[in-house]
Amino acid sequence: MIEYSRQPHYLVAVDCIVFGFDGEHLKILLVKRGLEPEINKWSLMGGFVGANESPDDAANRVLKKMTGLEGVYLEQMQIYGEPDRDPIERTLSVGYFALIDIHKYEAQLNDDYEAEWFLINDRPKLIFDHNQMVADARKKLRYKAALHPILFEMLPKKFTIPQLHILFEEVNDTKIDTRNFSRKITSTGLLIKLAEKDRTGSKKGAFYFKLDKKKYHANSQAFLNLMPNLKV
């Protein structure tokens, strides 16, 4: 019978695909890898799972260490475990995708954190299977965002409908009718209209909204239908 002692042991790592939104385009946060092999090549932010932490813990620790941010939206994606994915030694990696408010990160930015934002469509080639991870994460983000109100995680506390609109178009790489989008997003009952207006970028100005946190957290599992002609 199989015994524990006979079984091979592996390294286990986490890798995070960190998405942000600059108001126009979807971006991801990359770092220069600090260890061999492939040192100084661009890579996802990741690290090994320590002895006293779960993979979720490890992902949060890595994010904290590399961006200074805590409590970010983090979701387990899938495990990457092809035997030869790491040339040095067998390493299985748990992929996570994270959504952060790009401005929060920029506020934290200093020399301790040598991460850099790249346009999702204009990013350097990454090491190992990280390119595949990014592709998978993007697909999963699109899937999830079509059903659940998670894209708010990439916007500031105060945001406008047009901002949200562009974000949805970016994530889904498609045009969405302004009027129908507006109707749909407000009909969720998740938005609270503020008195203040955002006057940058237009003469008329667009009203700020904030998220109704109570409803948001109460209904974070609800199936919405946020995309027209919903297909994946």
Next chain:
Amino acid sequence: MIEYSRQPHYLVAVDCIVFGFDGEHLKILLVKRGLEPEINKWSLMGGFVGANESPDDAANRVLKKMTGLEGVYLEQMQIYGEPDRDPIERTLSVGYFALIDIHKYEAQLNDDYEAEWFLINDRPKLIFDHNQMVADARKKLRYKAALHPILFEMLPKKFTIPQLHILFEEVNDTKIDTRNFSRKITSTGLLIKLAEKDRTGSKKGAFYFKLDKKKYHANSQAFLNLMPNLKV
């Protein structure tokens, strides 16, 4: 800088939650654990990830070994990696859920495979965090099945609408209106009506249907809306 050699190494396993349907109720397939600790206790079917296989490979191998079945519907769920989840040695486990036609398995059944079906709602207590895994798998099955036509995987090639209807009710633990269900499921265009009828269980008999494999595989990613009042 962190080096590979300094990092701890762990065992990596897979565990499969195997769902089946006996025509009335949802069931899961359990095995008696063959190694210490907790030997002879009921557990999910699982095994360690070998040196030359991916976790997906391992899950398929385990399923083949314990049921004799190949090519079953298998989907990665999530990783279970709390440091102390295995009392002997740190082991991370990748959870999978599988959908199989219960009759196919019964056909294969012999002494080599000492697995046993249990009603999902009347199952023995399982080892480690396997109870949590079952709960998670059930939730995920419900989620996925509400959007994608995967429950067919638990039915024979020929099946009737009433069979499908009961299966949907079982998975979602709710009553579904027969007429609306029928309309919805046929409007997907995924079903092909056969001339033959199933005469067991009713006087009138119910027409057999089969899956339109072409459309099924072409549209396996399509978002359907298979549950009324869809919530999670």
Next chain:
DNA sequence: ATTATTAATTGTCAAAACGACAATTAATAA
């Protein structure tokens, strides 16, 4: 001061989907 311009906001309407509800049909058993 009036007008042009720009982007945000609100509005219309026909088609489709939905959900609640009941009648009909095809078989067997009495």
Next chain:
DNA sequence: TTATTAATTGTCGTTTTGACAATTAATAAT
């Protein structure tokens, strides 16, 4: 021939959807 049972098909008002256009609030130009 009739009663019984379960499968199948049907109705209808409401809501949601998606395609499309008009109005409004501000600033810039004349």
